[in-house]
Amino acid sequence: xxxxxxxxxxxxxxxxxxxxxxxxxxxxxxxxxxxxxxxxxxxxxxxxxxxxxxxxxxxxxxxxxxxxxxxxxxxxxxxxxxxxxxxxxxxxxxxxxxxxxxxxxxxxxxxxxxxxxxxxxxxxxxxxxxxxxxxxxxxxxxxxxxxxxxxxxxxxxxxxxxxxxxxxxxxxxxxxxxxxxxxxxxxxxxxxxxxxxxxxxxxxxxxxxxxxxxxxxxxxxxxxxxxxxxxxxxxxxxxxxxxxxxxxxxxxxxxxxxxxxxxxxxxxxxxxxxxxxxxxxxxxxxxxxxxxxxx
Numbered sequence: 001x002x003x004x005x006x007x008x009x010x011x012x013x014x015x016x017x018x019x020x021x022x023x024x025x026x027x028x029x030x031x032x033x034x035x036x037x038x039x040x041x042x043x044x045x046x047x048x049x050x051x052x053x054x055x056x057x058x059x060x061x062x063x064x065x066x067x068x069x070x071x072x073x074x075x076x077x078x079x080x081x082x083x084x085x086x087x088x089x090x091x092x093x094x095x096x097x098x099x100x101x102x103x104x105x106x107x108x109x110x111x112x113x114x115x116x117x118x119x120x121x122x123x124x125x126x127x128x129x130x131x132x133x134x135x136x137x138x139x140x141x142x143x144x145x146x147x148x149x150x151x152x153x154x155x156x157x158x159x160x161x162x163x164x165x166x167x168x169x170x171x172x173x174x175x176x177x178x179x180x181x182x183x184x185x186x187x188x189x190x191x192x193x194x195x196x197x198x199x200x201x202x203x204x205x206x207x208x209x210x211x212x213x214x215x216x217x218x219x220x221x222x223x224x225x226x227x228x229x230x231x232x233x234x235x236x237x238x239x240x241x242x243x244x245x246x247x248x249x250x251x252x253x254x255x256x257x258x259x260x261x262x263x264x265x266x267x268x269x270x271x272x273x274x275x276x277x278x279x280x281x282x283x284x285x286x287x288x289x290x291x292x293x294x295x
Contacts, residue, residue, distance in 0.1 A: 002243055002244050003243060003271075003272065004242060004243055004253075004257050004260075004266070004272055004276055005272045005275050005276055005279065007242065007248075007250070007253035007254060007257065008194070008254060008257070008275075008276065008279040008280065009279075010196075010250060011194035011195075011196050011250060011251060011253075011254060012194050012195055012196060012279070012282065013196060013197065015195070015197055015202070017033070017197065018033075018034060019031035019032060019033060019114060019202055020032045020033075020034065020037055020052060020053060020054055021052075021053050021054070022053075022054045022055075022056075022113060022114065022115075023053060023054070023055050023056070024055070024056045024066070024093070024095075024102045024103070025102070027095040027102070028095060029093050029094060029095050029102065029115060030093070030113040030114040030115040030202075031114030031201075031202045031204075032054055032112075032113065032114060032201075033112075033201060036082075036112055036113075036201065037049060037054055039077065039082050040054065040073070043073050044057075045057060045059075045069070046060070046069045046070070046072075046073055057069075063101070063102060063103045063104075066093075066102065066103035067090070067103040067104045067105075070093070070103060070104070070105045070106075070109075071105075071106060073109075074086060074105060074106040074108060074109040075106075077109065077112075078106075078108055078109075082112075083108055083109050083112050083200070084108040084109075084144075084200065085108060086106055086108050087106055087107045087108045088106065089106065089107040089157065089159045089161075090104035090105070090106065090107075090159055090160045090161050091104060091105055091106070091107050091110045091115065091117055091118075091157070091159065091160055092104060092115070092116070092118065092160040093105050093113075093115050094115070094116060098118050098158070098160070101160055104160045104161075107157060107159070111198055111200035111201040111202065111203055112200055112201045113201065114201050114202035114204065115204070116204045116205070116206060117157065117203070117204065117205050117206070118157070118158040118205075118206050118207075118208070119155065119156060119157050119158050119205065119206075119207045119208070120154075120155070120156060120158055120164070120167060120168050120171060120207065120208045120209075120210065121152045121154070121155040121207050121208070121209055121210070121251075121252065121255045122152060122153055122154035122155070122168070122171075122172065122186055122209075122210040122211075122212055123152060123153065123209070123210065123211050123212065123255065123256070123259050124152075124153035124154065124176065124178075124212050124214050124220065125211065125212070125213060125214065125235075125259075126213070126214050126215075126216055126218075126232065127213060128216065130234070131234060131235060131236070132234075132235040132263065133232050133233060133234050133235065134153075134232070134233060134235055134238045134256075134259075135153040135176075135214065135220055135230055135231070135232050136150050136151065136152070136153065136230065136231045136232075136233060136238065137150070137151040137152070137153055137154075137155075137175070137176070137220070137222070137227040137228075137229075137230050137231075138150055138151070138227065138228045138229045138230075138231065139151050139226065139227065139228065139249065140225060140226055140227060140228045141228060143226065145249075146249040146250070148228070149247060149248060149249040149252075150231075150241065150247045150248045150249065150252065151227070151248070151249050151252050152252050152255050152256070153175075153176055153212075153220060153230070154168075154171050154172050154175045154176050154178070155171070155175070155249075155252065155255075156171040156174075156175065158208070164188075164208065165184075168183065168186065168210065169183050169184070172186070172212075173223065174223050174224040175220075175222060175223070175224060175226065175227060176220035176221065176222065176227075176230070177220055177221035177222070177223055178212075178220070182212070182214075182218075183212070185212060185213075186210040186211065186212040187210060187211045187212070188208065188209070188210055189209050189210060189211050189258075189262060190209055190258070190281075191206055191207060191208055191209060191281065192206075192207050192209060192251075192254045192255060192258055192280045192281060193205060193206040193207065193280075193281055193282045194251065194254065194282060195282055205251065207251065207254075207255065209255055209258060209259075211259070211262075235260075235263070235265060238256060239256075239260055239265055242256050242257060242260075254280055257276055257280065258280055261273075261276065261277060
């Protein structure tokens, strides 16, 4: 199968299994598999399990108390092998935007709790007389997820403890050796989002996207061991890889498609154009409404 839209469809498949809403102060902040709810039943001081709903205990009234309780739960579940190894990166637990967080939860537990996760992806590119060339990374073969797959030049999760600019500068330095002065020239260009059932749980991801035009003599250098190599390819070749193959990490396809649209590579008369433009951004409440209604 070829085409661009298939990647959007792969990131947003129909949700055909049951999830229970997880609420704080009557606001839905996550979605839980019934099997995972059974694991949470051993923490009655943290969760109140009701028919069709799991509530955070009412005695946890503020963000600090909630976060501390959830951190204890994440550490214990991680030690018992129920969730991935504890990462020490606090992710926002929010009914809406990142700034509306009611508390935080370790990144390792985010998908299991079905909370919205935020990340940052940066397109590094060079303008040459023959057109745009894009820098891509190839993920190290020892990565837990998508080993050896192509990736955006810089991409990473967004801990709630760091601001957008601070985290982007950190990721640029660690993943591609980009200086702070150069990284500050990155332009925020919007977001892409998707909702996908994964082995760990419901992924509700929102990625802040950036463009960074680089000097022709710049060559990225990975500093954290997560990238095997970098490739500088003509945009036509990058587009062909997305259109014809599955070489990219799943969500990176969406970031590249967004770049192709914004830079005029994909034009309004292109096949799938409207489906692509509309499909790259899912309303924040879309999956909540779908699961609540049972559609």
